[in-house]
Each structure stands twice: as C-alpha cells, then as structure tokens.
Amino acid sequence: MTPLDFEYLRKFLKDQSGLDLAVDKQYLVESRLTPLARKAGLPGISDLVQKMKSGAGPLSVDVVEAMTTNETFFFRDKTPFEHLRDTVIPALVQARAARRSLRIWCAAGSTGQEPYSIAMCLKEYGPALAGWRTEIVATDLSNEVLEKSRAGLYSQFEVQRGLPIQLLIKYFKQVGELWQLNADIRAMVQHRQLNLLQDFSHLGTFDVIFCRNVLIYFDQETKVSIFQRLAKRMESDGFLALGAAETVVGLTDAFKPHPDKRGLYRPNHVTAPSLVPGMLAAKSAARA
Known part of the structure; x- marks a missing residue:
C-alpha cells in the first residue's frame, strides 16, 4: 500500500463513516483490508483502492465494514x-x-x-x-x-x-x-x-x-x-x-x-443546542 493509497482510504473512511483514522494507523488498514483484497481476488490493497476508484459500490461498503470496530460484549463496563x-x-x-x-x-x-x-x-x-x-x-x-x-x-x-x-x-x-x-x-x-x-x-x-x-x-x-x-x-x-x-x-x-x-x-434545557463558548472562540480563532 502506497502513502497515496493510505491517504485515499483515510479520506474515504472519514467521509463515509466519520472514522478519523490517525496517520500512524497504516498497520491497522493493512491488517483489516489485506484479507478483504484477497477475498475479492485482488493481489493487494493498492489494487483494492483502484477498484474502489472505478466505482465498485459493494466493495466500498465492504471496506467500511471491515474498518469500523465492532468490539462489544454483554453488560460492557457494567x-x-x-x-x-x-x-x-x-x-x-x-x-x-x-x-x-x-x-x-x-x-x-x-x-x-x-x-x-x-x-x-x-x-x-x-x-x-x-x-x-x-x-x-x-x-x-x-x-x-x-x-x-x-x-x-x-x-x-x-x-x-x-x-x-x-x-x-x-x-x-x-x-x-x-x-x-x-x-x-x-x-x-x-x-x-x-x-x-x-x-x-x-x-x-x-x-x-x-x-x-x-x-x-x-x-x-x-x-x-x-x-x-x-x-x-x-x-x-x-x-x-x-x-x-x-x-x-x-x-x-x-x-x-x-x-x-x-x-x-x-x-440541558437550552432552546438551541450550541457549542460551548470556549469551543466557539477556538473555532473563531481558527477561521481568523
């Protein structure tokens, strides 16, 4: 998987599922998507990315499902x-x-x-x-x-x-x-x-x-x-x-x-839920 493939997948996952994948998580992508690529009859993740770019809808759904964490158990955290x-x-x-x-x-x-x-x-x-x-x-x-x-x-x-x-x-x-x-x-x-x-x-x-x-x-x-x-x-x-x-x-x-x-x-019984003042100030500063 090339750096460009990884960046494509990071943006795709954020847009599709909200998953904000850190830059040091390339190993996670490789561990979860390599089996998916093989199942699809593809040599590797770069080929998987190319097929996604070509508009393979069902394959894109499979990528999201493979990357979203589903760790759970009964009465978790009690x-x-x-x-x-x-x-x-x-x-x-x-x-x-x-x-x-x-x-x-x-x-x-x-x-x-x-x-x-x-x-x-x-x-x-x-x-x-x-x-x-x-x-x-x-x-x-x-x-x-x-x-x-x-x-x-x-x-x-x-x-x-x-x-x-x-x-x-x-x-x-x-x-x-x-x-x-x-x-x-x-x-x-x-x-x-x-x-x-x-x-x-x-x-x-x-x-x-x-x-x-x-x-x-x-x-x-x-x-x-x-x-x-x-x-x-x-x-x-x-x-x-x-x-x-x-x-x-x-x-x-x-x-x-x-x-x-x-x-x-x-x-909190507020008329219109909004950002707290500190966050609003931070966002305003970021736009300045």
Missing part, C-alpha cells in the same frame, strides 16, 4: 447498566406513569450485546414495567453485524464475556455449540441500518439514548454535530449514556453530566 437499573428506569417509571411506554435507542448496536443487555435489564425490572410498551431500537452502520444481532446467536466465548450465568440460564437456549436468546427478548429489539453522519430525525424521540464507544472515533466537529442532533431526538427529561472515554464537556451545552453518575447525561 456501570451504564447499573445506572439504567438504579437511576434511569426508576425515574422514567415515575415520569411515564401516565403513558406507560419507554423508547430506548442504541446508536451503535453492533452484534447486539448492548441492546439485548438493556432488554434483559427491562425484563429483570419486573412488575413495575408489566403492561408497559417498551421499544429498543438498535442501529449500526454495518448490515453484517445487524444480521448477527437479529439472530441473537452467540458462541460460548461471547456469552462468557460479561453475561451473568443466571441470565444465560434464564434467557438463552443452547443450539448445538451456540447459545440463542429467547424469542421474547429478541422481539424487544428493532434493528435498522443507520449512518450517524446522516439525518436520523426519522427515528423519532427517545427517553434513553445509549451512544457508547463510537464517538471516540470521530473528530471534534463531527462529535459536536452528533451531540446537537442527539439532543433533538431526546425527551426533555431523558438520559444519554456515553462510553467511559467519552464526554460532552467542552463540546456542547446541549447536555449536562448527571450528578455522581459517571457517563450519564441529561438534556
């Missing part, structure tokens, strides 16, 4: 699900008592472990949600991972990563050497292909948004744009859950940290 159980659901059960419905969005649903962890949390909450309409929408850029999520079928290794044994026994059945989520849990999750760089207003509004471990791959400007649009998709008393390495601080005033709840944020 804390967000403790917040969901101990803070978010109790608050919303009280606030939504009249309408008796909840909408939750997993904005990077990957192979399903996160949305299904949320579904199990709702099931475990018990009688307080009996008779409620609960909707979990799982979106991802990759159709391949969404297909795996729809199937709800996981290896022994995958169910051993973060999933308590009592929940495995309660909500899964063994299918050969694999484990499949019960149909009632799978039915709680809707799957839709979505690129966060594009408009997502058609999804409607949500009480809770999980947007975890995806914004870390975007540059500052893209993060700000996504935060502003997420705020418009959230109920005024809703909750936003971010990954452990992610924050709204210094990026937007659309959300504020929830007191004493790391990674949990609330809408």
Whole structure:
C-alpha cells in the first residue's frame, strides 16, 4: 500500500463513516483490508483502492465494514447498566406513569450485546414495567453485524464475556455449540441500518439514548454535530449514556453530566443546542 493509497482510504473512511483514522494507523488498514483484497481476488490493497476508484459500490461498503470496530460484549463496563437499573428506569417509571411506554435507542448496536443487555435489564425490572410498551431500537452502520444481532446467536466465548450465568440460564437456549436468546427478548429489539453522519430525525424521540464507544472515533466537529442532533431526538427529561472515554464537556451545552453518575447525561434545557463558548472562540480563532 502506497502513502497515496493510505491517504485515499483515510479520506474515504472519514467521509463515509466519520472514522478519523490517525496517520500512524497504516498497520491497522493493512491488517483489516489485506484479507478483504484477497477475498475479492485482488493481489493487494493498492489494487483494492483502484477498484474502489472505478466505482465498485459493494466493495466500498465492504471496506467500511471491515474498518469500523465492532468490539462489544454483554453488560460492557457494567456501570451504564447499573445506572439504567438504579437511576434511569426508576425515574422514567415515575415520569411515564401516565403513558406507560419507554423508547430506548442504541446508536451503535453492533452484534447486539448492548441492546439485548438493556432488554434483559427491562425484563429483570419486573412488575413495575408489566403492561408497559417498551421499544429498543438498535442501529449500526454495518448490515453484517445487524444480521448477527437479529439472530441473537452467540458462541460460548461471547456469552462468557460479561453475561451473568443466571441470565444465560434464564434467557438463552443452547443450539448445538451456540447459545440463542429467547424469542421474547429478541422481539424487544428493532434493528435498522443507520449512518450517524446522516439525518436520523426519522427515528423519532427517545427517553434513553445509549451512544457508547463510537464517538471516540470521530473528530471534534463531527462529535459536536452528533451531540446537537442527539439532543433533538431526546425527551426533555431523558438520559444519554456515553462510553467511559467519552464526554460532552467542552463540546456542547446541549447536555449536562448527571450528578455522581459517571457517563450519564441529561438534556440541558437550552432552546438551541450550541457549542460551548470556549469551543466557539477556538473555532473563531481558527477561521481568523
């Protein structure tokens, strides 16, 4: 792969998926795209790039899917699900008592472990949600991972990563050497292909948004744009859950940290979400 090939791929991935690939990540591109090139019957990545430039649509989709990270596991990081159980659901059960419905969005649903962890949390909450309409929408850029999520079928290794044994026994059945989520849990999750760089207003509004471990791959400007649009998709008393390495601080005033709840944020009740003053000053200086 030549330096020009690498720069082409960096720009392509940023434009198509928001992935902001650092200049020292050439090894990552080579490790993930060399197998894809061979699968396509091409000698190497330079040939892959040439075919992409010629307008090979499906191949370009394969490149994006190969390069976007889909690392996930059940109840990843634990804390967000403790917040969901101990803070978010109790608050919303009280606030939504009249309408008796909840909408939750997993904005990077990957192979399903996160949305299904949320579904199990709702099931475990018990009688307080009996008779409620609960909707979990799982979106991802990759159709391949969404297909795996729809199937709800996981290896022994995958169910051993973060999933308590009592929940495995309660909500899964063994299918050969694999484990499949019960149909009632799978039915709680809707799957839709979505690129966060594009408009997502058609999804409607949500009480809770999980947007975890995806914004870390975007540059500052893209993060700000996504935060502003997420705020418009959230109920005024809703909750936003971010990954452990992610924050709204210094990026937007659309959300504020929830007191004493790391990674949990609330809408900031501003009329028009905007950049915080420091960021505005920085952008103004950059244009000067």
